[in-house]
Amino acid sequence: MRRKTDQIRQRILDAAYESFWRSGFARTSIDTIGTRAKLTKRTVYSYFRSKDDLLAAVLNRYSELAAQRLQHIGDRIPVDLDGMIDSLFGQLAGWAGTTPRWSGSGFTRLVVELADLPGHPARAIARGQKAATEAWLSERLARAGVSLPTERARDVMTLMEGAMSLTLIHGDKRYILAAAVSAKTLTRNATSKAPRRRRTR
């Protein structure tokens, strides 16, 4: 009985994830999710009180998956700075190219959709996931010998977010490739922060 219940719950979560991913949060209804899961709206509501609750459950699960993915990437990524950055942005470019319906970071998309609702619980989950990614990056940069890794992790995050937005806007992955070059420049510069004096000969 327990297992049956868990299975149905999982079916609803999968359908909700798929629906949110396809059409965004606002344009997805409990009806759509029910249809996709082949369950009645009534059944969906017996598992989740509202679309907001369902969204929170989906995001929590997606956060876990994202954390696992970072762990997985972390185990395989090159340790040297350039190799690491090439690998990160290369994966981003590969992901962006998988489908014409690619819609960028799901967490960013959600925050943008709920831009007028700063107190929405889903936004706290998205914020936590971005902070975790930034902390992970900072740790990797520190290991690669980058000075001020916290500041540089922020730079790399900013470039990744911006490149995802512009790739989505223009349908052009060159923004991601250019961002990789900029990320290298910014992190490499980090090892010598003092402004270079011009040499008088």
Place this chain on the structure above:
Amino acid sequence: MRRKTDQIRQRILDAAYESFWRSGFARTSIDTIGTRAKLTKRTVYSYFRSKDDLLAAVLNRYSELAAQRLQHIGDRIPVDLDGMIDSLFGQLAGWAGTTPRWSGSGFTRLVVELADLPGHPARAIARGQKAATEAWLSERLARAGVSLPTERARDVMTLMEGAMSLTLIHGDKRYILAAAVSAKTLTRNATSKAPRRRRTR
């Protein structure tokens, strides 16, 4: 009569702009727009055939305003590189701080909301506006003596977009201030592209 018609049209456009800005496109209905404009839904439909048409009209108008704003900024912005970048990102930070409901770039938000609809006419308008901003930036950077201004304009755009997303996600404007520093580093570096060799003493 003509004037009356124009006035009503303008009232609908203003109400639609305000509604889209407040709640995003997907969560705004023609009903909401009618109520805000103090007009019946029927009247709204007699001016615009659909919410999509209304969105296109709003965006076209907003694009014109954005072009005027760039012109205005361009007339006042410092010509030297650092002054220009401080001014651009300073304006961005000021804008982001005006209201807790600040939701980032309206054009970006729209593209994200319509992420699964790459052929939507509104996306072409948003794309055009971003391309125009990037071209404007490139021209300003060229005037400031930056080499490869097209590439560096892309970098600055990427940093601005990323900083807006992360400021929205974290409610923290430091992403914008940090992006300004990175923008200076990247554009300054542009004058000496060759990799620096380490000096053997």
